[in-house]
Amino acid sequence: MSQANRFSIHGIDRVKFAVDDFAQALQFANDWGLTQISVQTGDRAVFQAQDGSEIEIVLTDMNNPERRPIGGTSGLCEMVWGVSSPEGLKALALELGRDREVRWDEQGSLHSVDDLGIGQCFRMSQRHKVPAEPTRYNSPSQPDRINRRAARYEAACPFEISHAAIGVDDAGEASKFYIERLGFIISDRYANRGIFLRCAPAGNHHHLFLMNSRVPGTRLNHLAFKVRDIHEVIGGGQALDAKGWRTFAGPGRHTVSSACFWYFVTPLGCSWEYAADEDIVTEDWETTDFAATAEIFSEWTFGLEKSDGRLRGPISLSKEAPLGNH
Ligand SMILES: [Fe+2]
Numbered sequence: 111m112s113q114a115n116r117f118s119i120h121g122i123d124r125v126k127f128a129v130d131d132f133a134q135a136l137q138f139a140n141d142w143g144l145t146q147i148s149v150q151t152g153d154r155a156v157f158q159a160q161d162g163s164e165i166e167i168v169l170t171d172m173n174n175p176e177r178r179p180i181g182g183t184s185g186l187c188e189m190v191w192g193v194s195s196p197e198g199l200k201a202l203a204l205e206l207g208r209d210r211e212v213r214w215d216e217q218g219s220l221h222s223v224d225d226l227g228i229g230q231c232f233r234m235s236q237r238h239k240v241p242a243e244p245t246r247y248n249s250p251s252q253p254d255r256i257n258r259r260a261a262r263y264e265a266a267c268p269f270e271i272s273h274a275a276i277g278v279d280d281a282g283e284a285s286k287f288y289i290e291r292l293g294f295i296i297s298d299r300y301a302n303r304g305i306f307l308r309c310a311p312a313g314n315h316h317h318l319f320l321m322n323s324r325v326p327g328t329r330l331n332h333l334a335f336k337v338r339d340i341h342e343v344i345g346g347g348q349a350l351d352a353k354g355w356r357t358f359a360g361p362g363r364h365t366v367s368s369a370c371f372w373y374f375v376t377p378l379g380c381s382w383e384y385a386a387d388e389d390i391v392t393e394d395w396e397t398t399d400f401a402a403t404a405e406i407f408s409e410w411t412f413g414l415e416k417s418d419g420r421l422r423g424p425i426s427l428s429k430e431a432p433l434g435n436h
Contacts, residue, residue, distance in 0.1 A: 181329025266346025
């Protein structure tokens with residue numbers, strides 16, 4: 111098996127949001143630690159993580175398909191996948207053009223939709239590798255930080271977009287487009303109720319998590335950003351908290367994917383997640399089928415109590431509900 115996706119898709123390059131409170135959304139993206147790169151226009155802004163992965167925010171216009179979010183008046187407008195070869199882009203146009211509309215824009219990006227109508231865009235990736243100083247740990251038998259104090263974080267500065275989690279009516283059905291048409295691979299799953307997908311055999315444990323929603327319909331549940339380590343998760347989360355933004359869940363550590371996390375409720379119709387130390391896999395990764403229990407969400411989470419083996423708190427009450435309403 112090749113280590114690459116057959117269309118050379120290798121991750122999320124940009125996520126486009128449409129929001130009804132533009133000023134609040136911009137404030138949140140700034141506070142999150144992203145860098146605004148666009149000129150302020152009043153209805154459109156673009157932010158970057160360190161590696162060039164981008165967030166585009168536009169003001170919602172329900173009459174304009176390019177400014178219409180899924181699942182409400184604020185939310186996901188379009189997923190933009192990064193492709194590493196022009197041949198991959200052309201092959202995608204042929205593949206998707208078999209049964210749906212595809213459109214090239216002036217920048218050479220390809221636009222279409224998945225089977226649920228979620229806007230899908232493919233472009234030559236604009237992300238670049240950022241050299242990150244590795245976190246050094248003084249493990250009991252292998253000290254690796256000698257005569258150096260550990261890094262402290264006043265705030266987070268996300269390196270890259272990691273993954274998106276989308277609530278759907280039927281994750282098994284929704285996953286077919288990504289597996290059969292785009293060549294994604296299942297990394298882990300909760301039967302057909304929650305499916306973790308990665309673009310390519312080697313790389314992130316997942317770029318897309320499709321989960322059955324309790325609330326009918328399709329909506330972005332959360333978007334995750336990689337930070338360096340658990341200390342940046344905590345430092346970043348504390349900074350957000352101090353600015354008055356509300357925690358959805360965390361800090362904690364996921365059971366599936368091993369990541370440390372902290373989720374915040376955002377003005378973008380979903381939550382955003384700081385994530386560190388997610389599993390990185392190869393073609394040798396063994397897919398596991400987990401039971402979809404409340405406690406599978408995390409090994410531990412501050413603020414969620416365990417009682418009789420189950421979690422209590424916002425996650426167990428409504429893990430899939432629109433987060434903006436909590
Ligand atoms: Fe996540």
